[in-house]
Amino acid sequence: MLKPILLVEDNPHDLELTLIALEKSQLANEVIIARDGAEALDYLFCRGDHAARQVGNPTVVLLDLKLPKIDGLEVLKEIRGTAHLKSVPVVMLTSSKEEQDLLRSYELGVNAYVVKPVDFEEFVRAIADLGIFWAVLNEPPPGSHRYVKPQ
Amino acid sequence: MSQANPEHPPMDLSSCDKEPIRTPGSIQPHGFLLALSPTLEVLQASENLEQMIGADAARAIGQPLERVIGEQASLQLRPELDAAGIGQRPLYLCTLGIGPARHFDVLAHRYDGLLILEFEAVERASAADFRHLHRQVGDFLLKVSDSATAQAMCELAAQEIRRVTGFGRVMVYKFDEEGHGHVLAECRDDAYPSYLGQRFPASDIPRQARELYMLNRIRLIQDANYTPARLAPPVNPVTGTANDLSFAALRSVSPIHLQYMRNMGTLASMSVSLMVKGQLWGLISCHHATPCAVAFDKRTACEQLGQILAMCVESREDASELQFRLDVRRIMVSMLAGLTQSADFIDNLSSVFPALLQFARAGGAAILFDDRLLTYGDTPGEEAIRDLVGWLDLHCHGDVFHTDHLAALYPPAAAMCGNAAGLLAMPVSRIHKHYLLWFRPEVVRTVEWAGNPHQKDADGANAAPMAQLSPRTSFATWRETITGTSAPWHGGEIELASEFRTALLGIALERAEQMAELAEELGRANKELEAFSYSVSHDLRAPLRHIVGFSDLLLEPATSENLEKRQRFLRNIKDSARLAGKLVDDLLSFSQMGRAALRPTLVQMGDLVRSCIDKLTLDVGQRQVEWDIGPLPAMRADPTFVQLALYNLLSNALKFTSQKERAVITIRASDEGAEWVLSIADNGAGFNMDYVHKLFGVFQRLHRMEDFQGTGIGLANVRRIIERHGGRVWATGVQGEGATFYFSIPKELHI
Numbered sequence: 041m042l043k044p045i046l047l048v049e050d051n052p053h054d055l056e057l058t059l060i061a062l063e064k065s066q067l068a069n070e071v072i073i074a075r076d077g078a079e080a081l082d083y084l085f086c087r088g089d090h091a092a093r094q095v096g097n098p099t100v101v102l103l104d105l106k107l108p109k110i111d112g113l114e115v116l117k118e119i120r121g122t123a124h125l126k127s128v129p130v131v132m133l134t135s136s137k138e139e140q141d142l143l144r145s146y147e148l149g150v151n152a153y154v155v156k157p158v159d160f161e162e163f164v165r166a167i168a169d170l171g172i173f174w175a176v177l178n179e180p181p182p183g184s185h186r187y188v189k190p191q
Numbered sequence: 192m193s194q195a196n197p198e199h200p201p202m203d204l205s206s207c208d209k210e211p212i213r214t215p216g217s218i219q220p221h222g223f224l225l226a227l228s229p230t231l232e233v234l235q236a237s238e239n240l241e242q243m244i245g246a247d248a249a250r251a252i253g254q255p256l257e258r259v260i261g262e263q264a265s266l267q268l269r270p271e272l273d274a275a276g277i278g279q280r281p282l283y284l285c286t287l288g289i290g291p292a293r294h295f296d297v298l299a300h301r302y303d304g305l306l307i308l309e310f311e312a313v314e315r316a317s318a319a320d321f322r323h324l325h326r327q328v329g330d331f332l333l334k335v336s337d338s339a340t341a342q343a344m345c346e347l348a349a350q351e352i353r354r355v356t357g358f359g360r361v362m363v364y365k366f367d368e369e370g371h372g373h374v375l376a377e378c379r380d381d382a383y384p385s386y387l388g389q390r391f392p393a394s395d396i397p398r399q400a401r402e403l404y405m406l407n408r409i410r411l412i413q414d415a416n417y418t419p420a421r422l423a424p425p426v427n428p429v430t431g432t433a434n435d436l437s438f439a440a441l442r443s444v445s446p447i448h449l450q451y452m453r454n455m456g457t458l459a460s461m462s463v464s465l466m467v468k469g470q471l472w473g474l475i476s477c478h479h480a481t482p483c484a485v486a487f488d489k490r491t492a493c494e495q496l497g498q499i500l501a502m503c504v505e506s507r508e509d510a511s512e513l514q515f516r517l518d519v520r521r522i523m524v525s526m527l528a529g530l531t532q533s534a535d536f537i538d539n540l541s542s543v544f545p546a547l548l549q550f551a552r553a554g555g556a557a558i559l560f561d562d563r564l565l566t567y568g569d570t571p572g573e574e575a576i577r578d579l580v581g582w583l584d585l586h587c588h589g590d591v592f593h594t595d596h597l598a599a600l601y602p603p604a605a606a607m608c609g610n611a612a613g614l615l616a617m618p619v620s621r622i623h624k625h626y627l628l629w630f631r632p633e634v635v636r637t638v639e640w641a642g643n644p645h646q647k648d649a650d651g652a653n654a655a656p657m658a659q660l661s662p663r664t665s666f667a668t669w670r671e672t673i674t675g676t677s678a679p680w681h682g683g684e685i686e687l688a689s690e691f692r693t694a695l696l697g698i699a700l701e702r703a704e705q706m707a708e709l710a711e712e713l714g715r716a717n718k719e720l721e722a723f724s725y726s727v728s729h730d731l732r733a734p735l736r737h738i739v740g741f742s743d744l745l746l747e748p749a750t751s752e753n754l755e756k757r758q759r760f761l762r763n764i765k766d767s768a769r770l771a772g773k774l775v776d777d778l779l780s781f782s783q784m785g786r787a788a789l790r791p792t793l794v795q796m797g798d799l800v801r802s803c804i805d806k807l808t809l810d811v812g813q814r815q816v817e818w819d820i821g822p823l824p825a826m827r828a829d830p831t832f833v834q835l836a837l838y839n840l841l842s843n844a845l846k847f848t849s850q851k852e853r854a855v856i857t858i859r860a861s862d863e864g865a866e867w868v869l870s871i872a873d874n875g876a877g878f879n880m881d882y883v884h885k886l887f888g889v890f891q892r893l894h895r896m897e898d899f900q901g902t903g904i905g906l907a908n909v910r911r912i913i914e915r916h917g918g919r920v921w922a923t924g925v926q927g928e929g930a931t932f933y934f935s936i937p938k939e940l941h942i
Contacts, residue, residue: 053737053763060744109882135732158736160743 043099044070045175048080048115049133050107054156058102058133058167065168069099069175077110081118084125097128100174105134105141113144120149129174210445212399214433217419218441219412221484222295222311224422226434231256231272234305234428237441239420243312244289248423260310264289268297277301281309281440283487286318296487300438304429309441311487319488327355328495341504345376348475348500352493353378356461356485358477362386363465363500365473368679369393370401372474383478389641389668395451405471407438408464409494414482415452415459419443440487459483461490463497467505475500516683522550523691530698540627541565550691551615551684553629560625570630571607578603580626583616591689592616595631596676605675608633613677615684617692627695629688631677643669731774734767741767777904789829789915791940796823796837796869799830800858803838810845819857826867826936828916833936836912839905840871840932847875847930865938866918872931878924886922909934916940 045062049055055073062071074080080103082088086095101119105112112132119125131152132145145153154170157163218224223243226235232255236248246259257265264287271284281298287310288294295310296319313319331351335344345363353361360379364372370393377387396404404410420443427434436442452460459479465472475497485493529543530536537560540547544567547556555570559580564573571579582601583592595613597604604611613631618624741760750756797820804818826833841856848854857872878886887910910920913934924930 051733051737053741053767054733056763057737057740057744109879135730135736156732156736158732158739160736160740163736163740 043096043175044072045171046072046074046080046083046098046101048074048077048101048103048107048112050076050104054104057160057163061164061167062171064164065171067168067171067175069171072098077107077112077115080115081110084119084128085122097125099129100170100178101128101130102133102170103130105132105145113141113148116145116148116150129178131170131174133170210397210399210447211433212403212445213435213437213442215419215436215443215445216425216433217421217443218309218436218439219414219417219443220420221413221417222309222441223420224310224439224441225251225256225259225308226422226427227256227306227308229306231269231306233259235422235424235434237420238423243310244293252423260287260289271297272299272306277306279438281438283319283491286313286316288316298440298487302438303427303435305427305434307439309439311440313484313486315486319486321488321491324488324492324495327351327492328499331496332499335499335503341507342375344500344503344507346378348496349376349378351496352463352475352477355489355492355496356477356483358459358461358479358483359383360386360478362476362478363473364391364476365465366393366471370396372396375473383480386641389639391641400445400448401471403437404462404464404474405466408466408497409461409490410442410444411440411459411461411485411490412444412449412452413459413484415449415457416482417449440490456480461485461493463493465497465501465504467501467508472501472504512683515681516687519550519683519687522546523687523694526550526691527694527698530695536560536698537563537565541567544568547627547629551629551680551688552631552678553615554632555610555630557628557630558626559628560619561623568630569610569632570628571611575603575607575611576628579611579614580616580624580628583618583626584624587616587618590617590692591685593680593685593688595679598675608675612675613680615680615688617688619692619695627692631680633675634678636673636676638671638673640669640671731771731778734771734774737767738764738771774904777908780908789832789940791827791829791916793825794828794830794833795825796833796860799834799837800841803834803841806838807842807845810842814849814854815852816845816848816854816856819855821857821859823858823860823869824862824867827938827940828936832912832915836909836934837871839909840934843905843932844871844873844875844930847877848873849875851875863935866935867938868933868935870931870933872929874929877926877929878922879926880924883922883924887920906932 045067047055047058047062049058055075059071059073072083074083079089080101083090083093084097084101086093101115103112103115107115112134116130116132119128119130129151130149131154132141132150133154133156134141135156142153151174152170154166157166218237218239220237220239220242223240224235224237225233228234232253233251234253236251236259238248240246240248240251240259244260251259256268260268267285267287276282277299279300279302281300284297284299286294286296289310294313294316296313298309298311300307331347335347349361349363352358360377360383362374362379363376364374366372372391372393372395374386374389374391377385379385422434426432452458455478457478457480459477459482461477463475465474475493526543526546529546530539537558540558540560544556548554548568553568555566555568557564557566557570557576559576564576566573566576570576579601582603586600593613593615594600597611597614598608604614610632611630612633615629615631617627619627741763744750745757745760745764750760800820800823841858844856845854848856851874855874857870859870859872861868861870887906906920909932913920913936917937917940918935920932920934922930922932
């Protein structure tokens with residue numbers, strides 16, 4: 041059974057382009073879309089609009105760095121600071137090549153950092169590679185399949 | 192030393208300073224002294240009473256005055272004693288005839304509980320006449336006020352005093368800082384050797400003699416070969432101690448001084464103190480080869496001439512001092528004006544180098560600043576200057592250091608006498624090694640001493656006690672060549688240098704403040720620049736990527752078949768292109784905002800708000816918007832910029848109320864004392880207060896792009912505009928209920 045990919049992206053064009061790229065990579069995984077950091081956390085913590093969702097962690101979080109309200113780095117920090125989310129793979133997807141963003145992301149324990157290529161073909165390839173690697177090839181850590189409710 | 196007072200043990204010259212010259216226990220014998228009780232009973236008498244008036248001093252003690260000086264003299268004296276307000280300074284009472292052929296000027300003063308009467312023998316039988324004195328003093332005053340220089344005034348005084356007293360040689364001399372006397376003027380009989388231009392070493396006049404010179408302005412020694420007349424009893428019966436004769440005209444003088452006079456070939460002398468600003472400026476010194484009497488009236492004339500001379504000297508010195516300071520200050524002011532020309536302090540200083548030299552009348556100047564050394568004119572080498580500053584740094588802690596003999600304090604300076612015999616230095620910073628130095632070259636001088644001034648010291652230190660008894664005997668001119676010294680620094684130069692330093696520190700401080708301000712400004716600009724480059728790399732890259740992406744998709748065969756997709760992609764491309772363009776525009780305007788100068792005028796905020804709303808009508812369209820505008824004040828601000836800020840805030844309010852059925856936008860102003868506060872409240876989407884800190888950042892958005900359009904630069908612009916006016920921006924909001932944006936503008940703009 042394939043676990044969903046959580047895509048956190050606020051920009052509608054980026055969202056559309058990313059979805060198209062994922063589609064082109066022919067992954068069978070479901071893609072859950074969060075439009076900002078707060079919504080992403082709501083999904084991960086099964087609260088708010090996602091309170092009723094099926095329990096379990098996504099196979100990978102594709103996280104845009106720059107988000108309104110709570111940005112990507114804050115979401116990442118929250119994930120790494122939470123026991124049952126700690127091991128969820130997170131890939132930072134961003135337009136920024138800024139060193140400080142990269143450093144900060146790795147400091148906070150990101151699994152990969154990908155600068156969205158301007159060239160669309162490259163963009164599609166990058167998204168496809170990410171999807172295949174994290175959703176298919178990568179053996180997720182134990183516990184990422186099931187969400188065990190704390191006692 | 193037969194003349195030495197037997198009361199006093201022999202003394203060497205090194206103890207001159209300790210000699211009790213105020214209480215010699217004796218008087219000069221050209222008169223006699225009686226010390227009386229308040230009831231005019233004789234308590235003390237000088238032993239020469241017998242020679243003078245034929246009365247025995249010992250027997251006079253305890254007698255009423257009339258018994259001693261006779262009924263008739265007493266009758267003449269008593270009313271004078273009663274009438275006169277007798278104080279500390281001797282007062283002329285009358286001229287008395289005592290005995291058949293002797294006449295005395297009677298001087299009285301009260302001191303140490305005694306009424307002291309001095310009877311000076313005079314030739315004339317009549318009373319002293321002060322009338323000719325007034326004329327003389329008046330004449331002198333006229334002449335002296337015409338003369339241009341202190342030198343000329345001194346010459347005039349010497350002539351006058353010689354004319355009044357008949358002394359063989361009258362000199363006016365001035366004490367220098369070390370206390371050496373320098374003969375400025377002289378009037379003499381040809382038979383007397385000239386001392387003009389010579390210097391008398393400070394040791395010729397011991398400390399306590401100088402003090403007495405200040406207290407008692409005139410002293411006469413009629414005959415250096417006199418035998419002092421002792422007082423009987425030897426101590427003041429009231430106090431039980433030796434009589435303090437500080438103010439007595441007849442006071443006996445030091446045997447050493449008498450010997451000095453004899454050595455000099457002077458049997459009579461008189462000196463008049465010249466007091467300038469409460470200090471002993473100099474002396475009028477009179478000499479005569481043979482004994483010479485000067486009666487009280489003439490002495491009074493001399494004393495007055497001395498006072499007039501001192502006053503004239505003082506005013507002349509004040510005037511020239513003032514002129515000097517004015518000149519130096521004028522140079523300083525022009526320098527200071529030059530110092531603010533450019534931003535670089537040291538460049539400024541070096542640009543005024545010629546004035547800097549002129550300011551201190553120096554041969555060379557150097558500036559050491561942040562390890563940069565700049566020199567101008569005639570200075571020692573760089574290495575030598577750095578060494579010197581190292582020494583200064585360790586040894587001189589005042590504001591201004593000065594010496595006209597640097598080598599005496601700093602031996603390595605001996606090698607650089609040619610350009611740095613004198614130094615005026617000042618640290619320009621307390622923390623850093625920043626120095627301003629002025630150098631003066633060596634000025635070789637020849638000083639003519641009246642006798643070798645070093646001789647006496649040598650004798651005093653080495654010779655046996657008996658040999659030390661003799662004061663110096665040689666007054667022959669002794670030439671000394673003084674090397675290693677520069678022209679002395681003028682008191683005004685030192686004071687103004689100190690003032691200059693304060694001004695420099697002020698400028699440096701201002702500069703530091705400017706630097707701090709600049710650093711703050713730079714820090715802010717840097718942050719903005721970072722945000723700028725970030726946004727170029729991030730925000731601008733995104734729309735470009737979208738354009739490329741959707742264009743590529745458009746070209747795919749699958750897309751060409753799907754009309755709906757094609758249209759959407761085209762729309763996306765157009766949106767992205769428009770966003771990129773707007774982003775570039777906003778970025779440009781944001782960066783311009785930091786540079787353009789503000790032109791504040793009085794702005795009617797009400798008018799400004801209404802003009803903004805007019806511009807926004809197109810955006811309002813069919814929407815129902817209620818503008819609630821309170822009374823708005825006039826503020827001092829840049830109208831263009833403030834309008835832009837207002838427009839941003841109002842369009843924001845309009846934007847975030849777009850999903851409301853009925854928008855209410857409220858604009859209010861409040862007077863907060865030092866500033867005006869404007870608020871723009873809306874009933875729109877609001878925001879979560881958790882993210883309020885991001886609100887005014889560049890390219891920050893609290894809402895998704897498709898919900899509310901914008902590049903995320905509007906509020907950053909608002910903040911920048913308001914902060915450039917010295918005001919603040921802040922906001923409050925409730926998610927889903929609305930937001931209120933505030934900004935303040937100070938009433939006093941500090942731009």
